[in-house]
Amino acid sequence: MVIREVSTKADIKSFLQLPVELYKESPNWIRPLDKDIEAVFDEKLNKFFRHGKCIRWILDDENGKTIGRVAAFINNKTAKSTYVVSGGLGFFECIDDQNAANLLFDTCKNWLMALGMQSMDGPINFGERDKWWGLLVDGFQEEPNYCMPYTLPNYKQLFENYGFQEYFKQYTYHRLVATPLNPIYVEKAERIARDPLYHIEHISKKNLEKYAEDFVVVYNAAWSKHAGVKGMNKAQAMSIMNQLKPILDEEIIIYAYYDNKPIGFFLMIPELNQIFKYCNGKFGPLQKLIFLYHQWRKTCKKIFGVAFGIVPEFQGKGLEGALVQASANLTQPKARYKTFEMNWIGDFNPKMMHVAESVGGSIIKTHITYKKIFDPSIPFERAKMID
Numbered sequence: 259m260v261i262r263e264v265s266t267k268a269d270i271k272s273f274l275q276l277p278v279e280l281y282k283e284s285p286n287w288i289r290p291l292d293k294d295i296e297a298v299f300d301e302k303l304n305k306f307f308r309h310g311k312c313i314r315w316i317l318d319d320e321n322g323k324t325i326g327r328v329a330a331f332i333n334n335k336t337a338k339s340t341y342v343v344s345g346g347l348g349f350f351e352c353i354d355d356q357n358a359a360n361l362l363f364d365t366c367k368n369w370l371m372a373l374g375m376q377s378m379d380g381p382i383n384f385g386e387r388d389k390w391w392g393l394l395v396d397g398f399q400e401e402p403n404y405c406m407p408y409t410l411p412n413y414k415q416l417f418e419n420y421g422f423q424e425y426f427k428q429y430t431y432h433r434l435v436a437t438p439l440n441p442i443y444v445e446k447a448e449r450i451a452r453d454p455l456y457h458i459e460h461i462s463k464k465n466l467e468k469y470a471e472d473f474v475v476v477y478n479a480a481w482s483k484h485a486g487v488k489g490m491n492k493a494q495a496m497s498i499m500n501q502l503k504p505i506l507d508e509e510i511i512i513y514a515y516y517d518n519k520p521i522g523f524f525l526m527i528p529e530l531n532q533i534f535k536y537c538n539g540k541f542g543p544l545q546k547l548i549f550l551y552h553q554w555r556k557t558c559k560k561i562f563g564v565a566f567g568i569v570p571e572f573q574g575k576g577l578e579g580a581l582v583q584a585s586a587n588l589t590q591p592k593a594r595y596k597t598f599e600m601n602w603i604g605d606f607n608p609k610m611m612h613v614a615e616s617v618g619g620s621i622i623k624t625h626i627t628y629k630k631i632f633d634p635s636i637p638f639e640r641a642k643m644i645d
Contacts, residue, residue, distance in 0.1 A: 259325070259358060261365055264314045270296070272316050272324040274539070276351050280410065286401050287408050288531050289539040294405060295349070298384050299329070309334045311373070312384045314349065315365055317358060326352035326359070330366035331384035332373055341639055342631060345370035347380030348390060350409075352416065359416040367632060377631045379425060380417075381407065388564070388602060392428045392625025393417060400623055403430070403562055404530040406601055407625065414626070422628035426641040429611065430601035431619035435561065439583055439617060446576025447583040456577075457515045458584045461508050470495040472513060472520035480567035502527060502564075505553075510561055510595075512584050514568075514577055522568040524581040529562040529599065556594060563600030566610070573609065582617040601625075606641045 264273050274292050281287040299314060301307040310333045317326035329349045337343050347366045352359045370378050383390035389405040395414050402408035439447070450456045461469045473495045505527055514522035533552040537545040552558065568577055601623065603610050631638055 288535040328362040342376040345375035397623030425629040427605040428625040430623035431614040432622035433618045437618045443579030447580035450580045466499045479569040525564040528558040529560040532558040559596040561598045578613045
């Protein structure tokens with residue numbers, strides 16, 4: 259077997275094409291868009307190169323056939339945010355061969371150790387946590403959501419045989435849009451609705467700058483205290499809004515205010531993989547027409563939860579149910595959307611898990627983020643729980 263750094267157009271093609279071969283017997287796999295994968299490795303597009311490094315390899319057998327791929331990276335802003343200095347491993351794909359997998363893992367390990375890392379987390383992304391994060395271990399019968407990993411069942415054994423340990427689990431929650439809320443949440447939502455200091459509204463595309471500012475207030479209060487999650491500024495939030503703008507459905511993005519101050523949000527979008535599955539990894543002129551056609555036909559029946567956040571002092575007061583109830587009031591009469599999925603709720607966040615379950619959600623997919631500590635004398639610790 260020969261492993262080499264991806265450096266040519268032919269190497270990039272092999273990197274992108276390998277999953278097509280590996281998943282040809284997996285009917286629920288949806289091929290990611292090539293452009294989305296390549297954006298991770300493009301220094302002009304991925305801002306994480308400003309404070310990090312990234313490299314990727316492909317593995318060929320003795321006949322020159324590509325049988326594996328992997329990437330390794332360092333985010334200098336978060337590398338020291340946990341008890342060991344950590345780099346990352348991601349975009350792993352491999353034939354069912356432990357020796358091949360070990361060679362890919364060793365290559366990442368050696369590169370990271372040479373740069374001062376004590377461990378590697380994987381499979382993760384050289385970017386934000388909302389994309390390409392975690393190894394699918396349950397839910398293979400479901401189609402993957404946009405930019406979320408769908409990986410082969412045998413990968414779990416390949417990782418654990420190498421010595422990776424479970425750092426945390428990530429859950430995708432599912433509910434039918436028409437499912438009634440628990441009466442307790444309905445009562446709390448109604449109580450909030452009667453309080454004139456509370457106000458819940460859906461967004462307007464004409465005023466995205468305001469909602470970007472409000473997003474920053476809630477996000478930083480609700481999430482920035484967690485290890486590995488940095489605060490957000492208005493420019494970053496505005497970039498997210500502008501990226502989502504072409505596919506936004508204003509009525510399924512809900513904000514909550516108290517005394518005119520932002521205290522919560524529930525961001526949902528049509529689940530894009532329900533359209534991109536017709537594009538076979540490409541997004542040229544033909545695929546753009548396909549995308550527009552399915553948008554016009556409203557063939558997407560699934561809503562995807564991008565983010566849910568409530569500032570700490572308003573958590574547990576019924577606002578969670580009020581946000582869900584507000585979205586249900588808007589979506590149920592139209593009957594356009596049938597199902598809702600919200601992924602990336604970590605098992606280190608029991609409060610958020612409780613919220614998802616209380617509003618009728620159930621776990622439909624499970625991903626695992628692993629950690630491999632290079633020095634066996636350093637004790638392993640799972641991700642710390644959020645209070």
